Amino acid sequence: MxxxxxxxxxxxxxxxxxxxxxxxxxxxxxxxxxxxxxxxxxxDKSIIDEAFLDAHKGHTRYADSLGDPELRYEIANFYQKTYNHELSDREIMSVVGACHGMYLVLEAILDDGDEVIVPEPYFTPYYNQIQLVRGKPVILETYEKDHFQIDVEKLKSLITNRTKAIVVNTPNNPTGACLDQEHLQAIAKVAIEHDLIVIADEVYGGFSFQREFVPMATIEGMKERTITLGSFSKDYAMTGWRIGYVLAPSYMIDCIRDINEGICFCAPSISQRAAIYAIRMRExxxxxxxxxxxxxxxxxxxxxxxxxxxxxxxxxxxxxxxxxxxxxxxxxxxxxxxxxxxxxxxxxxxxxxxxxxxxxxxxxxxxxxxxxxxxxxxxxxxxx
Structure with a gap:
């Protein structure tokens, strides 16, 4: 090249x-x-039809840089009703898919040389995205014999003075593994003890087959140090609409909004309208x-x-x-x-x-x- x-x-x-x-x-x-x-x-046809009705009504302009207020309300409502997890509209931002959200998050939290612990096998873009913002990926191998669960002792052994965050992806792409409650709580304990951020990629939260899905941010003490990446791509078969969201403390959301002003300003209006109808018809x-x-x-x-x-x-x-x-x-x-x-x-x-x-x-x-x-x-x- x-x-x-x-x-x-x-x-x-x-x-x-x-x-x-x-x-x-x-x-x-x-x-x-x-x-x-x-x-x-x-x-789903009803999502498409409703979204394009909204387009005819004028939802073809720039959206709010944080995201359509109606969509943010629906996301907050979903988390409250499903997980008893309270979010304000200032703790939610619409993004152009979870990959876009991950880039914004890494850009916001990492100084040059800061380390991010990434369990491996990992979703391919993680490694390159961390490097793109001048961070350093630190690999934590997981193994089939352990059902690809994270070894918390190995996790602790990788922490240095430059460690800033841990990526947690459950249900996991590519292994399909789901972290159980015990492992989530153990990872949370490590993050709290070492004052680390957890970047929770929860794109496949709707597809947990053996146990109820538990968002990392709902673990005690974790809301203030968890950044959640969500997406409409898989749960609603909306990959081409390119719409996702970030959940984080308001100061973090303000920062990634400012960064995004120099990238694409806002997520597509029509896609956000589709997402509103999707989340309302989730069940x-x-x-x-x-x-x-x-x-x-x-x-x-x-x-x-x-x-x-x-x-x-x-x-x-x-x-x-x-x-x-x-x-x-x-x-x-x-x-x-x-x-x-x-x-x-x-x-x-x-x-x-x-x-x-x-x-x-x-x-x-x-x-x-x-x-x-x-x-x-x-x-x-x-x-x-």
Whole structure:
């Protein structure tokens, strides 16, 4: 990528396996795409209809830089009713998806060289985003034998004078693991004792299959030191609308609003109107979708564990399965390539999610059981 017109910071940049799959998705006409976490659902028709009625009524101008007041009210109402968690409208900001929110948060909290502890395997953009704002990612490996739960003693061992924050992503992308109450409370205790911020990525909060989802900010003593990233992308099948939110103390929200003035000022008005209707209809929209994803991952779990040399843990949350391929003797990239070329099934190599993701592939169950059956029928025929 070296070019005299590009910043030298990016001369050695390498395209990630996550980015490469976008082009690979067009390689075969009969390809079954189990790679990116883009739901096969179309946004509920009633959301689309109501949003575009609002557009005709004039919601096509810039929104409030903190977000549509009506949307912020609905978000606060949801957290109060669902989790008994009180939020003021000054503790909520609409953003252009959770990735945008994460960048704003990191820009607001990190000085050059500040450290952020990131459990691995991790959602691919975390690492680059921390570096983008001149921070330092510090990797905390998690392991399949521990069901990808965070080892709190290892977490404590990584804390230095420069540690500023811990990223907590539950339900987790890519592993599907859900942190239990005991682990959340232990992490909270560490954050309080060491005066750290927790950045809680809770994008998949609607897809926790084995236990009720508990937001990190609701743990005692954590509201003032938790920054929550939320999104409408997965819970409401609204990936293309690019709408999410940040929950944080008001001084933090004021800071990220000021930063965002030099980036995009506000989230799209029409998307925020859609989000208002989505959150109002949450039960009727999310519940059947979550049940369908649970059916899919349970089917995929069964099929995977019937195939020699690959295995996966029982699904806990999200629509992802992090499949162990170590017994094949292939690297995660080699296995992904083999599945693409021999079965025309596209997945993401585990190495895209950090060093400890090697030996795994991530499967996104974003197609129906009939297509999953076809995918695994093909995979079974591969010579492993």
């Amino acid at each position: 070296k070019h005299r017109f590009l910043s030298k910071r990016y001369w050695n940049s390498i395209t990630t396996p996550m980015a490469e799959v976008v082009d690979l998705a067009y390689k075969y006409d009969d390809l079954i795409n189990l790679s990116l976490g883009d739901p096969d659902y179309i946004t 009727s929209i999310l519940k059947p979708m979550a049940e369908e994803y649970k059916k899919r991952v349970e089917y995929a779990y069964k099929r995977i564990n019937e195939i020699p040399k690959i295995s996966v843990l029982p699904p806990q949350g999200t629509f992802y399965l992090f499949v162990n391929i170590k017994e094949t003797g292939l690297s995660s990239v080699e296995m992904s390539k083999k599945m693409l070329e021999e079965a025309h099934v596209l997945v993401i190599p585990g190495s895209a999610f950090g060093k400890s993701g090697e030996g795994y592939i991530r499967i996104a169950c974003t197609v129906g059981v009939d297509r999953l059956k076809e995918a695994f029928d093909r995979i079974e025929k591969i010579n492993l």
